[in-house]
Amino acid sequence: MKNSIFTLAFITLFASAYSFAQTKSGDGYLPSVTNQPGKEFPSVNFEGKVRAQILAPSATDVRLDIGGVKYKMVKDKDGLWTGESGPQDEGFHYYQLNVDGASVPDPGTKYYYGAGRWGSGIEIPASDKEIYTLKNLPHGLVSEKIYFSEITQAWRRCFVYTPPKYLTETNKSYPVLYLQHGSFEDETGWATQGHANLILDNLLADNKAEPMIIVMDNGYAYRPEELEKSKSGGRPASAFEDVMMTEIIPMIDAEFRTKTDRTQRAIAGLSMGANQTMRICMNNLDAFASYGGFSGTSNYPSSDEIDTARFLDGVFDDGASLGKKMDVFFLSMGTKEPDPFPGSIGAFKNMLNKQGIEYEFYESPNTAHEWLTWRRSLYQYAQLLFKK
Template sequence: MYQMHKHLLMYFSGMWVPSYLKNQSYTMMKKTFAICLLICLSAGLTCVAQSGQASNVFNADTAHASPYNLSGASYPRIEADSRVTFRFNAPDAQKVQVSIVNVAYDMIKGSDGVWTYTSEPQDKGYHNYWMIVDGAVVVDPATNAFMGYGHMCNGFEIPDPDGGFYQLKDVPHGNVLIKNYYSEVAGSWRHIFVYTPPEYDQNIKARYPVLYLQHGGGEDERVWIEMGRTNLILDNLIAEGKIKPFIVVMETSAVGPQFPMLPRPATAPAATPAPGAAQQATQAPGAPVTTVRPRFSFDKYAELMIRDLIPWVDKNFRTIPDREHRAMSGLSMGAMCTKSVTLAHPETFSYIGLFSGGSIAPDEIRDKSDVKHVFMSYGSRERGSEGVAAAAEALNQAGIKSTSYVSPLTGHEWQSWRRSLYEFAQLLFKE
C-alpha cells in the first residue's frame, strides 16, 4: 500500500498542466490536492491509480462503469458482453452522435433530453471516443480526456483477462517525470515525459540505457503514459526480472502544427482507423480500399534528436551515452519516424522497434553490424500483419537479428502497441 501511496503522490504532484495554468496558486492547488489524495487513500478509500491508468478492478464478464469515468459517473458503461453504453445530456440538441475510434454513430434522444447509444462488442483494450453535438466535436464531461486524432478525446477500456502486464500492481514503481528543454533546432521550448526505473533514485552510481519512444499521428508525448501505460508495463517486467532497467524518453515528433482527423460516418466497427494511423483501413468487408499516404519528412525531428534532445538527456540523466545502449521505437507514424531516424543515424541507435508502421529490408541497412536487433509488429487485423514474419526472416537470413510479433485479435489500436512494447522491451540491451 505504501508503494501505491508514494506512486500516486509523485504522479499528481508532477501532473501535466497547460502553460496558461502554470502559476503559483495552481502549484499550491496541485500540492494540496496531492496531500488530500494521500489522506483519502490512507483512510481506505478506493481511488484511480493514475490519471489515465485505471486499475482493472472489474471482471470481463461483469457490467461496470468505464474506469476512466469521473467519480460518480456511471456512463460510459462497459456491458458484460463488451458492448459499451453511452449517455449524453443535451436536451436542446437536434442531433447527437458518438464517434468511436473515429466512426460516428447516431444516438437516440429520450423524453428526458438524454441521448443514448449502445455499441457493438468492442475489442479488448483502450479505445478513443468523443461526442458530436449538432456538428460540433465535444468531449464527454463525465470522463477523462486524452490526446488523439489531433484533438482531445475521451476513452474507455474493455477488460482483457490477459492484460495483467499493464495493470498497477504492488511492485516497486519508477517515476514519470515531466521536463522542459530548449531546442535550438525547433527554436522553442519542448515538453517531454521521462520514465526512470524504480531503483534510479536509490542506486545513484548506476547508469542506464535509454529507449526513445514515439507516438503516432495526431498524438503527442503524453500518450505512451496515459493510454500506453508504459511505466506500468516496465515496472512489472522489471519486478519479474524479465528486463534490465532502462530509461524511456517520450517526445513529440512534431516540429510544427498537427491537424485534427475529422470523424467519418458509421461503417463496420472492425474496419475503423485508429489514433496514430498513417493510412485508412478498409472501409467495410468487400468495399474498395481507400488509402491515404501522406508525405512525411522526419529530417527536422532527426536533427532535433541528434543536436538537442539526446545531448540534453545524456547531460541531465545518468545514461550510458553510446549507440549500444540506445534504442528507438514508435507506433504507426512514430514507427515511420523511427525507421527514418535510425537508418540515417546508425552511429546513434542500435535497437529498432516498428509497431504497426512498416518493415525494414536488408538492403536498407548499410552495415549489419550497426544493428543489434530489429523488432517489427502489427495487430492481426491490420494490413501488413501477413508479411511481418517474412520481413523478419529476410533480415535474419542476411545476418541481422530480427523478431516479428502479431498481436492476436487487435487492430490499429493501443492494445496492439501495449503488447508490442511488452515484447520489444524484453529484447533490449541483452548484449
C-alpha cells in the same frame, strides 16, 4: 538472435475480472476505468459494448461515434440521451459524441490526445491487462522535461521514465530507450494511453527486463521556415531527426545518469513513429544498436520490391554488416491491422529475409492499429533490450 514469433498466453475475456471502483449495473454494464471520478457513464459490458449518456435537452440528434460507426442515442423526457455501441475489440479506443452534427468529447471521461485532438477514450478490459495494470510493487517516476529547441525555435517537452531505485541508487547508470508515438498523437501518449511506465514496472518486478530510462518526446518538429511553407498549403519537412540527435540525446545524457555506448541505447516507435525511428536508427548506427517498429517500418508501396541499394542510402544492402551492428531488430503488428500495414510490413520482412538480416517478429492477437497492439509490442520488445 532467431527469427521468431512471440505468443502471449491469454485467458478468455469472459473470465477476466473487471476492476472498477463503482458497482455493476443490473444489466452487466460497469463504469469504464477511463471515467472521471464518480462518473457512471460511459460503461462497458462483458461483450465489449459501450453505453454512453449525455444531457442535451435541446438537441435533436445525438450519436455515439466509436470504431468508425455512429450509433444513434435515444432521448428521455428529461433530455437525457442514452445509446450503446456494438461489441468493440478489447483495449483502448478514442471516441466522441456527435450532438446535432458537432463532435464533442464525452463529459464523463478523462481526456486524451489522439486523432489530432483532446478527446474521450475508453478501455475495453483486455484478457492480458495484467501486463499494464497498476499493482502494489516498486514504481518508477515519469517526469516532465521542458526545453527550448534552437532548431525549431520553440519550447518543447519530453516525458522521462526512470526506474525504481533511480533516486536512491545514485551511483548507478542506465541504458536508454527512446520511444515515439504515432500520427496525430503527442508525447503524452506512451505514458497515458500506452501505460509504458506500468509495463516496465511490472516487467522489472518479475525480473523480465533490464532497468532502463525511457524518453518519450513529440515527433512533430519543424524549422520555422518550414512552418511558413505549410501556411500556403505545402508540407513542411520534419526536423525531428536533427532534434533527436543534436538536442534530445545530448540533453538526456547530460541531465540523467545514462550509459552512452550505442549498445546501451535503443529506439522504437509506433506507426508514424516506427517510420521516424527507423530512419533515425539507420542513419545513426553509431548511436543505436536496437530498433523496434510497432505497426510500421518505413514508407514505400507494399507491392514494390525494395531496392536495397537505394533505400535509406543502401544501409540494408549489406545484410551481413548491418546484422552485426544490431543487437535487437524487432517488428510487430496486430492480426487485424488494416491496409496498408500488413502489406508494407510484409514487404519489409521479405526484404530482411532476402538480405539475411535476423529479426524478431511479434503479432498481437485480435487487435488492429491501436494501443493494445502497441502495449503488447513494448512488453515484448523491452524484454529483449540490453541483454548483451
